[in-house]
Amino acid sequence: MRPIPFNVPWLAGNEQAMITEAFANRVFGGHGPFARRCMRHLEELHGAQRALITSSCTGALEMAALLLNLQPGDEVLVPSFTFVATASAFLRCGARPVFVEVDPRTMTMCPVDAERRITKRTRAIAPIHYAGISADMTALQALATTHNLVIVEDAAQGLDAFLDGQRLGTFAPLAAFSFHETKNIHCGIGGALLVNDPQYVERAEFIWHRGTDRSRMLRGMTDKYTWVELGSSFYPSDLQAAFLLAQLESLDRNTAERGRAWNHYQEQLAPLAAAGLFALPTIAENQRINYHCYFLLARTAQERENLRVHLADRGIAAYVHYVPLHSSPMGRRLGWRAQDLPVTEDTANRLLRLPMHTALSDEDLQRVTDAIRAFYGNTDTMH
Numbered sequence: 383m384r385p386i387p388f389n390v391p392w393l394a395g396n397e398q399a400m401i402t403e404a405f406a407n408r409v410f411g412g413h414g415p416f417a418r419r420c421m422r423h424l425e426e427l428h429g430a431q432r433a434l435i436t437s438s439c440t441g442a443l444e445m446a447a448l449l450l451n452l453q454p455g456d457e458v459l460v461p462s463f464t465f466v467a468t469a470s471a472f473l474r475c476g477a478r479p480v481f482v483e484v485d486p487r488t489m490t491m492c493p494v495d496a497e498r499r500i501t502k503r504t505r506a507i508a509p510i511h512y513a514g515i516s517a518d519m520t521a522l523q524a525l526a527t528t529h530n531l532v533i534v535e536d537a538a539q540g541l542d543a544f545l546d547g548q549r550l551g552t553f554a555p556l557a558a559f560s561f562h563e564t565k566n567i568h569c570g571i572g573g574a575l576l577v578n579d580p581q582y583v584e585r586a587e588f589i590w591h592r593g594t595d596r597s598r599m600l601r602g603m604t605d606k607y608t609w610v611e612l613g614s615s616f617y618p619s620d621l622q623a624a625f626l627l628a629q630l631e632s633l634d635r636n637t638a639e640r641g642r643a644w645n646h647y648q649e650q651l652a653p654l655a656a657a658g659l660f661a662l663p664t665i666a667e668n669q670r671i672n673y674h675c676y677f678l679l680a681r682t683a684q685e686r687e688n689l690r691v692h693l694a695d696r697g698i699a700a701y702v703h704y705v706p707l708h709s710s711p712m713g714r715r716l717g718w719r720a721q722d723l724p725v726t727e728d729t730a731n732r733l734l735r736l737p738m739h740t741a742l743s744d745e746d747l748q749r750v751t752d753a754i755r756a757f758y759g760n761t762d763t764m765h
């Protein structure tokens with residue numbers, strides 16, 4: 383049987399034409415003409431003060447951590463159910479990641495648990511928008527206001543998703559996007575830092591320019607540049623930016639095509655969820671998702687594993703995601719134990735992601751949902 387891959391990176395179609403144009407420009411370093419067009423595009427899309435493209439979302443989060451001037455002993459609330467970078471970016475600055483439980487309905491940060499974990503040392507909160515489903519930004523913003531915390535939105539999965547009609551990535555002073563090939567829009571490996579609060583713009587540019595005030599020189603404000611801040615090398619080549627611009631301009635088409643796959647799953651699987659065979663995330667009325675991924679929560683960890691193997695046997699790549707950070711080898715070294723976040727342990731062990739990309743044909747999608755139906759109908763699914 384023809385294998386159905388988990389992910390196939392999106393191609394807009396004109397990436398190579400854009401790269402050819404970059405060759406004609408003869409600018410291959412960073413912040414060239416294509417980088418500027420990508421950044422303007424992201425700024426206009428989000429109404430952001432500044433967008434700085436980066437070589438990864440990890441890099442954008444590290445820039446955010448530098449911008450916050452975190453000191454050893456400071457604490458940052460992060461979900462345990464996330465990619466490594468949400469925690470490691472802050473750890474690199476000497477801050478302690480404090481892991482917070484998920485809300486099992488959305489697999490995003492639970493604001494009630496977040497509040498319980500606030501101490502005198504808490505400086506920031508870094509929620510993610512898992513699968514393009516918004517974290518509870520209203521509750522988290524209230525916490526941030528009450529306890530004087532800065533929110534860093536890890537919007538790696540949030541491009542082109544909305545809460546209350548507002549784009550994800552615009553709910554906090556700083557937000558990070560990923561353009562890794564596993565994300566909806568990509569340039570192989572890449573990312574962006576969105577600066578929504580003007581107080582961070584100038585320093586963000588310094589940090590981006592490896593800690594120099596080169597941005598001032600480029601604006602003609604000075605004729606030489608110098609070291610002003612702790613920065614690093616964060617930006618991609620203009621060849622990558624050329625690829626990225628083609629992708630950014632195809633955003634609407636990408637979201638629509640992913641929606642076709644997502645809606646197939648939803649139509650076919652919602653009845654099984656209603657019958658109690660597994661749970662699907664709750665997508666509130668005020669949300670518009672970007673169809674980044676489709677996942678279900680099986681009744682037990684064993685049943686999730688049986689379903690994964692059942693699909694793999696039929697050539698369908700379904701993935702497990704994420705191994706919680708708090709109980710990872712690194713998390714344990716930081717002093718955490720699995721039982722510190724029981725909800726995260728339980729739900730992460732029951733979560734399964736289905737193939738989700740724009741190259742899924744209607745026939746592929748039918749094969750996936752037929753295989754799931756067969757698993758629950760024809761096999762002994764009891765643990």
Ligand SMILES: *Cc1c(COP(=O)(O)O)cnc(C)c1O
Binds near residue numbers: 437440
């Ligand atoms: C993909 C992802 C990242 C990391 O993105 P890179 O661009 O690969 O560094 C960070 N956080 C979340 C939530 C992600 O999904």
